[in-house]
Amino acid sequence: MEYVQERVTTLHDLADPRPKTPTDRCAVVVPMTEREYAGLAAERVLSELERVDPARVIVPLRAPADKVAQFHDWLAEYDLNLQTLWCTGPRVESLLDAHGLDGTRGKGRDVWLAVGQALSDEYVVVHDADTKTYSRWYVPRLLYPLLEGHDFSKGYYARVENNRLYGRLFRLFYSPLVRTLADEHDAPVLDYLASFRYALAGEFAATSDLLRTVRFQRSWGLEVGTLGEAFAEAGFRRSAQVDLGAYEHDHRAVSGPTGLSDMSQTVGEAILRVVTDHGVDPDYETLPARYRETGFDFVRRYATDAAYNGLEYDRSGEREQVSTYAEAIRRPGPDRRLPAWDDAPITPAEVRQAASEDMAEARAAGGVDRDTDEDEATDEE
Structure with missing residues (x-):
């Protein structure tokens, strides 16, 4: 156990901290691809998020059309205010292409699309869905520095598994x-x-004000690119890192x-x-x-x-x-x-509308009734 501070504020797991934070003012972004469908790690993440009860969970999904309906229905089983954002639907792709935003698909692009939907909430937490040891306390721990004057918070943990x-x-x-x-x-x-003790961790939290100004890498450079943007916008004084404790995920x-x-x-x-x-x-x-x-x-x-x-x-x-x-x-x-959403040539509302129409079409093709679709364009901006 150690308690050393870095140049960024460092919050340690000294006594199994369980901070009280306003999760009801927070959107949680959990990117997924078809490989997460009904997986044990993803199911644990979603079940634990039910106990967190955030304002919203947004799942940016990168999957082929024939997988979308069953993916949506699986996610709908959880007691969450959950929006599935199909990132590779034809209308979303056409919208991006029409404004010169087409290009490499990847996790970074998925998160960028989802963050646009999350900006109406005060805080945004982003984390992966393949965490075998996921805990409901990850979200409150990541949020806590934002209540203490920081604008950006990064998770870290030791990667020691299987000896x-x-x-x-x-x-x-x-x-x-x-x-x-x-x-x-x-x-x-x-x-x-x-x-940062684990700069490539996929877990971070930020104020929506900061995320409006962040440019996103399109794929695996997401974590590093986000740090670069956080340096420019938050600097040392308003950045923090948080020990998330035990952590295991796929290799x-x-x-x-x-x-x-x-x-x-x-x-x-x-x-x-x-x-x-x-x-x-x-x-x-x-x-x-x-x-x-x-x-x-x-x-x-x-x-x-x-x-x-x-x-x-x-x-x-x-x-x-x-x-x-x-x-x-x-x-x-x-x-x-x-581009940062403050400078983007499209709006989150346009993305949401395109994604909703894509989702409705995919679900209809899969024989799914739209009456209970929670992904229609009903969210407020």
Whole structure:
């Protein structure tokens, strides 16, 4: 147990905190894809959210048309004020395309669409649906700093499962890359990025006022891009991180189309875009080699920590991962971030209307009666 403060306010799990917070003024965004359908982890998340009783739960859904009706009906089983926002429906896609917002689909785009719907609530919490250890206290814990003058709150936790260290993309890529950049550049943004104990966590909370101004990465760069925007809008004084305690969720392979090596390319680009936004000009010729050296040093440290705790540790495999991640470090390409909702050429109401019509059509095709559809465009803006 430790109680050290970082440059951002750090709230620790010292006594199983269960703060009282205004969850009735909070929208919770829980992005899902078809793989979450009726899964044990997702069912736990939804059941626990019933005990939280937030003002609204918004599920941005990325799934094919033939899965939408059964997904909606499954979500409707829970005692929640829940809106399913089908993010890949034809009218939503056409709306985005007509305003030059088409492009890569991914978690970041899904969350951006859902956050637009959540802005009428005072606070917004975003978290994943694959958490096997999800607790009803995650939402109140994430909200608490917002009651104490902060505008942005990030979750963190230790990734130790099955007698092994996980959190590999954070441990072996994000942290060593940020450290490498900080060794060469004295920039507050690098101190900010280094202050978060698990920067790639999918759990965060923010005031709706802040989220109106945030540009969103389209896919796996969401978490890093959000930190960059929070640095610009909230800074050190109005940012916080919260220990969420025990946390287990699904793991990804290193290779493959949705593996960590692919993710590292998007995450690396997001990191480098954030730092260049704030005046850092990396030497891209030498950066991969310098990162690799730093990453190998991190492997040595983690090996020592694992041995001390009696954990299994594949030193050779983790060094191979560092070498793989080094190949992902390159100058960022064109900026395809989604605009802040304050500057967007479309409105949340237009998205909601398009998504509602898409949902109605998908449900009709699936033989589902619309009479009890809670996703029709009846929510107030």
